[in-house]
Amino acid sequence: MSRYNVRTSEPLWQQRWREARCFEPQEDRARPKYYVLEMFPYPSGKLHVGHVRNYTMGDLVARYRRAQGFNVLHPMGWDAFGLPAENAAIDAKVHPADWTSENIATMRAQLQRMGFGYDWTREIAACDPEYYRHEQKMFLDFLAAGLAYRKESWVNWDPVEHTVLANEQVIEGRGWRSGALVEKRLLSQWFLRITAFSDELLESIGSLDRWPERVRVMQENWIGRSEGAQVTFPIAGSTDAVEVFTTRPDTLYGASFLALSPHHPLTQQMAANDSALREFIAECDRLGTSEAAIEAAEKRGYRTALEAVHPLDPNRRVPVYVANFVLMEYGTGAIFGCPAHDQRDLDFARKYDLPVIPVVLPPDADPATFAVGDTAYVDDGRIFNSDFLDGLSVPDAKRAVGERLEELGRGRRTIAYRLRDWGVSRQRYWGCPIPLIHCAKCGIVPVPEKDLPVELPRDVSFDKPGNPLDRHPTWKNVTCPDCNGPATRETDTLDTFVDSSWYFLRFCSARAPIAFERGAAEYWMPVDQYIGGVEHAVLHLLYSRFFTRALKQCGYLDLEEPFAGLFTQGMVLHQTYQNVDGEWLFPEEVTPGSDGNYIDRLGRPVVTGRNEKMSKSKKNVVGLDEIVDSYGADTARLYLMSDSPPERDLEWTETGIEGAWRYVNRLWRMVSEPTVTLPPVGATVPNSIPPALLDVRRMIHKTIAAVTDDLEKFRFNRAVARIRELTNALEGIPADAPDAGAVLREGLETVTRLIGPIMPHLSEEMWRALGRPTLIAETRWPKADPELARDEQVTIAVQVNGKLRATLDLPRDAAGPAVEEAALALPQVSRMLEGKPPRKIVVVPNRIVNVVA
């Protein structure tokens, strides 16, 4: 029995594709383009099967679109800056650049072994000065356009990574990568003005109709638009005033206090000569911002000596508190409290014994008696107790208050966003240097364009904590480009998410002396199909949308949305195993015992745990190289596409990969040792063939149509199932029937072409074995013949009262009365009718007939 020899076959076809330059597209405006992109990987060391699942999907789409005649761009590169390289430098005393390039070499070889059809002539790495020089230019252009700026602010400090993090990179109060509790620090940092596009980024989500709903919702929530009003409360006996944001200006007459954030400038000012307030602020800072801390923390306030004047009634005064629940990051960092109509304000008012003034009257409530107890009234109603607003609806009152505030110069209707500007300074070495110089005389001076790129110095040491650029003797100290006086370089580097915010543009003209050629970008962009993990829903995917707009504003190109289609794939999971001592075991260390349970190498029982994301610490990992060594790339690709829908998590099992391997060999046997002698290439199937062969032929064409539809809709698991069904049917071809060989050839050639995107090496090998001299990679996608796919006979389900009783084989499109007659003639039907005439008969053509007794 012949086995498919993956070790010789797979490298051979990879070489053929390379020689034929199959995957190196040129701009060709006469042809429709298709840009397929998978999120480029961080070169962490080795590829894992999760990567491979992602890239197999991309390769599948790319090969399928190529076969359809699209001019397909499918590039690959490396998100090569980042902290693990520095950590490796600290731990293993290797230079981050060397560590990174070694990993790239390893992972590139692994990708090539998988047979992915990338255009390697466009390969890029973010740590290459030829890449980041353009990023530095962009930063300077953003600076000139006011889209980049420096400010001192409270920032998220990751104490493990020793650097600042953007808001998007803090998950539940912890650093997204380190998991360390984030601290607040007041630092001077570089920001990109993503908030300039808040509204546009939110609005355009509506146009992203080929994005998953949940990603769009996550971005909407992250941008967090709220309509409301900004209201000015003057401070009594002072020229100061406090700006407050509210979504409920209609309840302004219900205000009974003002609350400031502990980080509010006015709070800080008061704290200068109020030690009790300083103590209160310190207490607030000690409490974390984690979910648990917030749940546990009671609402607390510090009553200041100040009183604020009600903006609509100069005679009313409300006390000013500093409160632990007011965030400086949202709105204006100050609120007015309306206890009757906000639960949190009510809790606060009860605690500090503040007045509760209802101003929204529930429908059917009596204004004379309505009172708020322990539950704030947050629903709709009529405004009362509110002077000129009395009797208005909530929306009308919002409008009226807004107008009055504007007349008085005490505020205006406005919109607040949750989105903050993107802090991009990182106090780390292995990133793109920010091309600026600090001069005592001239201030911050951009590095002249002719001096770009500002390259990272290679001679750095990691023996002390902190950023080695900060203590580099020659790199840091420079002369000012403006005054030639002594100056220092900016030693912060850019967040690595900046690198990934435009790499998809660089791929369009990867060797251009400028960031990207406008014409090339306008031909290839937007990315037609982007594929990656959902973990980037509000990180990379939001930053890239912003960056594209910022580049447009700076005249780089005319495009808003970089990714027309997005697909977020599920993770690859594996069962976990622990021995009796609770130590984690690798999958290869456990074997199934006789009773269905698992045993370890000492024969001791193994505790099987849940399926979890593969991780080194739990040892539930499978080595890609080992898989490819034993089964080949195609088997792995098939398995990754066949077992679960692509958006869902996939459970990796040893039996599953073996099942895929069996199928690979079965296909190979079918062409290498066909059960029926095949006619030569080009032989046609005669029109008159036995019914059994007609059925097979019909299935061939139905399968082409169905698989095409499945691939269009990212239903790869179903496509595989369909192809397997056809394979089963082909094995059932009666060998003695006349023309069986011709039908078998048509079937095998179809299967060969349909598996092309999934198992490209096997497909080429089968194509050659079938006597075809061409490459599948250069062969058009098969077309289903609707005539041949059409059923001549259909099986109609026969129901009585909605329950299946029998089936009928009838000619297609049989007339209703004929179907009824045939159904009524069935003994299973007449028995149920017990001689009585049916009340009603429903016929759905070619599907079902339902007799209602």
Add this chain to the structure above:
RNA sequence: GCGGGCGUGGCGGAACUGGCAGACGCACUGGAUUUAGGUUCCAGCGAUGAAAAUCGUGGGGGUUCAAAUCCCCCCGCCCGCACCA
């Protein structure tokens, strides 16, 4: 709390616009081939039942000739956001 999604055999999952539930695969059972294991081939595989048949898509109700699919209520799980003013 708010938002998004999901719930189908022992398992992963199919099932078009409401029209034969369980395709395809994994596991398992029996048989053939094999010195044996593996491979390969044949058959079986939702539950109850000897069969006829009945029940069956998280639970309850509804619409319909017909519901996994639509509507209402409830339960459970996953994901995201959250002192958001």
